[in-house]
Amino acid sequence: MLTLSKKEPDIIDDAKITVQVKAALAKEKGIPSGEIRVGTVSGVVHLQGTLASKNQASSVVEVVTSIPGVNDVNTSKLEVPDSEHPLVDAYITAKVKGAYLKEKLFRSKEVASMAVKVETKDGVVYLSGNVDNKELEQKAINLAKKIEGVKDVVSSIKS
16 A cells, blocks of 8 residues: 655645646746756745846746746746846736636736736735726735735725
8 A cells, every 4th residue: 555645745746736837837928947956845836047038037927826836936046147136026916817817816827917906015015906896806906915025005996
């Protein structure tokens, strides 16, 4: 009889997440997926590599965060040349957008990117746009507050 330790299922889950991340990145236009090394430990996806722009880096984090089973994204070894400032705010914005996609908060990727605009400045997330009701607005705020690094959430969402 084969018995699995608690760690073996985690390894299998992590391997599955890594494969899903690589496949999702390969599908995205404008992301050089071959330049990004991906590893997963306990649901935390570790990214390593060099990207051409902050927009590429944000897109990568948004895609990775939206994958079921991903608990967090470690971007400490993801670099953008000639970037003088840390990409922390861009990563927070991408993680919020990815969380919305993962939760299917706005029904589809197209609606999620159009319905609520997400911006981050110094760790404060600013939400704006239109949603169907107050409950959806509150869910958007609560999801943003759960993202690591978010200091506060300011909403001007209209319902």
